[in-house]
Amino acid sequence: MTQAQPTAKIRPVILSGGAGTRLWPLSTAARPKQFLDLVGDGSLLRQTFERMADPVLFSAPTVICGPGHVEAVEEIAATAGTVARLIVEPAARNTAAAIALAALTAEAPDELLLVLPSDHHIAAPDRFRATVDAARAGAEAGLIVTFGMKPTRIETGFGYIEAGEPLTGAVRRAIRFVEKPDAARAAEMTASGNYLWNGGIFFASAATLIAAFEAHAPAVIAAVRTSLKASDTPDPAAFATVPALAFDHAVMEKSDRVGVIPSDFGWSDVGSWLAAFEHAPRDEADNAVDPGSVVIDGHGNLVRSTGPRIVALGVNGLMLLATDEVILVAPLADAQRVREAHAWFTTPK
Amino acid sequence: MTQAQPTAKIRPVILSGGAGTRLWPLSTAARPKQFLDLVGDGSLLRQTFERMADPVLFSAPTVICGPGHVEAVEEIAATAGTVARLIVEPAARNTAAAIALAALTAEAPDELLLVLPSDHHIAAPDRFRATVDAARAGAEAGLIVTFGMKPTRIETGFGYIEAGEPLTGAVRRAIRFVEKPDAARAAEMTASGNYLWNGGIFFASAATLIAAFEAHAPAVIAAVRTSLKASDTPDPAAFATVPALAFDHAVMEKSDRVGVIPSDFGWSDVGSWLAAFEHAPRDEADNAVDPGSVVIDGHGNLVRSTGPRIVALGVNGLMLLATDEVILVAPLADAQRVREAHAWFTTPK
Numbered sequence: 001m002t003q004a005q006p007t008a009k010i011r012p013v014i015l016s017g018g019a020g021t022r023l024w025p026l027s028t029a030a031r032p033k034q035f036l037d038l039v040g041d042g043s044l045l046r047q048t049f050e051r052m053a054d055p056v057l058f059s060a061p062t063v064i065c066g067p068g069h070v071e072a073v074e075e076i077a078a079t080a081g082t083v084a085r086l087i088v089e090p091a092a093r094n095t096a097a098a099i100a101l102a103a104l105t106a107e108a109p110d111e112l113l114l115v116l117p118s119d120h121h122i123a124a125p126d127r128f129r130a131t132v133d134a135a136r137a138g139a140e141a142g143l144i145v146t147f148g149m150k151p152t153r154i155e156t157g158f159g160y161i162e163a164g165e166p167l168t169g170a171v172r173r174a175i176r177f178v179e180k181p182d183a184a185r186a187a188e189m190t191a192s193g194n195y196l197w198n199g200g201i202f203f204a205s206a207a208t209l210i211a212a213f214e215a216h217a218p219a220v221i222a223a224v225r226t227s228l229k230a231s232d233t234p235d236p237a238a239f240a241t242v243p244a245l246a247f248d249h250a251v252m253e254k255s256d257r258v259g260v261i262p263s264d265f266g267w268s269d270v271g272s273w274l275a276a277f278e279h280a281p282r283d284e285a286d287n288a289v290d291p292g293s294v295v296i297d298g299h300g301n302l303v304r305s306t307g308p309r310i311v312a313l314g315v316n317g318l319m320l321l322a323t324d325e326v327i328l329v330a331p332l333a334d335a336q337r338v339r340e341a342h343a344w345f346t347t348p349k
Numbered sequence: 350m351t352q353a354q355p356t357a358k359i360r361p362v363i364l365s366g367g368a369g370t371r372l373w374p375l376s377t378a379a380r381p382k383q384f385l386d387l388v389g390d391g392s393l394l395r396q397t398f399e400r401m402a403d404p405v406l407f408s409a410p411t412v413i414c415g416p417g418h419v420e421a422v423e424e425i426a427a428t429a430g431t432v433a434r435l436i437v438e439p440a441a442r443n444t445a446a447a448i449a450l451a452a453l454t455a456e457a458p459d460e461l462l463l464v465l466p467s468d469h470h471i472a473a474p475d476r477f478r479a480t481v482d483a484a485r486a487g488a489e490a491g492l493i494v495t496f497g498m499k500p501t502r503i504e505t506g507f508g509y510i511e512a513g514e515p516l517t518g519a520v521r522r523a524i525r526f527v528e529k530p531d532a533a534r535a536a537e538m539t540a541s542g543n544y545l546w547n548g549g550i551f552f553a554s555a556a557t558l559i560a561a562f563e564a565h566a567p568a569v570i571a572a573v574r575t576s577l578k579a580s581d582t583p584d585p586a587a588f589a590t591v592p593a594l595a596f597d598h599a600v601m602e603k604s605d606r607v608g609v610i611p612s613d614f615g616w617s618d619v620g621s622w623l624a625a626f627e628h629a630p631r632d633e634a635d636n637a638v639d640p641g642s643v644v645i646d647g648h649g650n651l652v653r654s655t656g657p658r659i660v661a662l663g664v665n666g667l668m669l670l671a672t673d674e675v676i677l678v679a680p681l682a683d684a685q686r687v688r689e690a691h692a693w694f695t696t697p698k
Contacts, residue, residue, distance in 0.1 A: 330662035
């Protein structure tokens with residue numbers, strides 16, 4: 001897939017923290033999105049492992065996760081045939097802390113780290129690996145390279161990156177990070193052709209990352225370093241003092257050594273049930289249905305259950321989502337309203 | 350409600366056998382329809398007990414049930430404040446056997462027995478009791494009186510009874526029983542004004558019933574009598590030899606001592622989820638929802654669960670039915686197709 005070359009292998013760093021409610025009820029704090037088989041063919045974490053199973057390009061991945069998820073990560077790694085190194089965060093302190101942990105525990109200062117979420121979907125893994133390979137020169141040149149997804153629609157749910165002049169090969173300067181825009185601004189940026197979606201993937205050497213932390217988030221790197229004094233496992237009391245900052249805010253938006261590589265490998269953050277439906281394999285009636293459940297005489301439904309089996313008859317365009325505790329039924333078009341349903345469910349009556 | 354009079358009390362005989370699949374998945378063989386809170390305000394059996402809780406008109410009820418349901422019946426009787434006598438059938442042998450059991454174990458030959466299903470809904474219990482009182486003279490005169498519901502729509506799902514000349518008070522001769530008709534015949538019978546729905550309720554003295562069995566179903570009464578030789582509890586081996594016949598076919602259609610009283614007390618056999626919805630209390634958005642579940646921004650839904658809680662958002666006219674094992678989602682308009690869903694679920698894959 002990638003050409004064999006005498007360059008060093010890239011270390012994947014998989015961030016497996018966080019727990020949102022956008023994919024409730026299947027996604028919960030105890031069992032967040034990366035552990036779910038949302039788009040078919042195994043959990044998103046398993047697919048992430050499999051995407052990295054290229055022994056020419058990548059070395060064994062490092063996974064950063066919380067203490068409650070060690071067993072799940074190890075089980076999925078085993079299923080994927082991956083020997084992963086786990087770094088267990090005593091508490092979640094956001095992405096800056098996690099990336100600092102990875103940089104400070106790297107094998108060597110010049111080890112290249114590819115930091116990426118555990119719960120995204122990539123439809124074209126070959127193109128993903130080719131893009132990583134194309135970004136290598138930028139990372140080796142001391143840049144922090146981000147992956148900027150070419151917009152395929154006007155989207156207000158993502159951050160954007162403005163791409164400037166070429167820096168190294170296909171890597172261009174990242175001029176500016178734009179937070180989730182309103183619809184008018186999103187349309188404008190999409191039309192300009194210079195703005196790309198921020199996919200939350202970062203590629204740099206350990207030394208580059210550490211230097212960037214020292215320059216822009218010294219409190220983070222100092223506290224993480226203190227937490228690692230005794231061993232490679234962070235000390236809970238010390239780690240609890242790490243400022244909880246997003247890496248984008250703490251480092252990327254402040255550094256002028258940031259590049260972006262325009263990317264087109266079918267990326268999705270699977271940020272809603274509608275996205276999960278769109279990326280899932282579907283049957284001839286356009287239903288995405290778990291084994292054990294069924295749709296009779298209906299089309300365009302998403303049917304997922306970790307609890308009772310689901311029998312849907314004569315319904316269209318619905319999401320039917322079940323656990324042993326709760327069942328959510330709504331039109332897929334209302335996928336953004338899951339928070340309302342979750343809020344109702346979790347509010348004491 | 351009914352006037353106090355020196356006449357003997359009527360013994361309710363509640364048939365709590367049988368287990369259909371029309372109200373699957375909540376109704377199962379282990380937990381049939383009469384044990385479910387289908388239309389609000391307690392199970393249908395509890396409502397049946399409460400309907401009979403008139404100490405002037407009725408004596409304590411006899412319940413005929415299977416061995417697997419004794420506990421459920423006793424629990425519901427206790428909740429309703431009813432002291433019921435249970436006759437436990439070692440096996441289900443259809444309604445003729447059950448009614449023969451009741452007749453042979455009556456307190457006296459002239460005891461009046463009001464035999465009725467445990468799983469029907471009656472919207473106007475006062476009118477029900479008044480109709481029973483009005484039918485008493487017919488039962489005392491040696492008739493088997495049935496209750497014929499005035500048709501409120503053209504219905505192909507019920508049997509019909511043709512009512513003839515007056516016999517005793519409001520009781521008319523039952524000229525003929527008609528099996529479930531096609532739509533044309535149903536329309537014709539409904540237009541004639543002389544046909545009534547067969548509600549499966551029978552009212553007669555024990556002696557009248559026994560004589561009718563002797564005349565028209567001697568094998569049934571003989572086998573049941575044999576099963577009762579040793580005690581009031583039928584012997585399993587002997588009871589297993591009772592021919593399994595419906596009382597309607599075995600006796601009612603053959604006897605010429607059968608009357609029918611035109612009735613209008615809001616009867617329903619709750620024979621489908623649509624019927625359950627129509628008779629259930631509904632909120633201001635026309636939803637019938639179990640406590641613990643919710644409909645947000647939707648109307649006309651039936652939401653019932655004995656398993657996970659249900660959160661429905663933005664859906665209309667659906668039935669959402671759940672147990673710990675299975676969830677059925679379908680338009681209420683497709684309530685008749687529940688058998689298809691049940692068949693899919695129970696077919697080994």
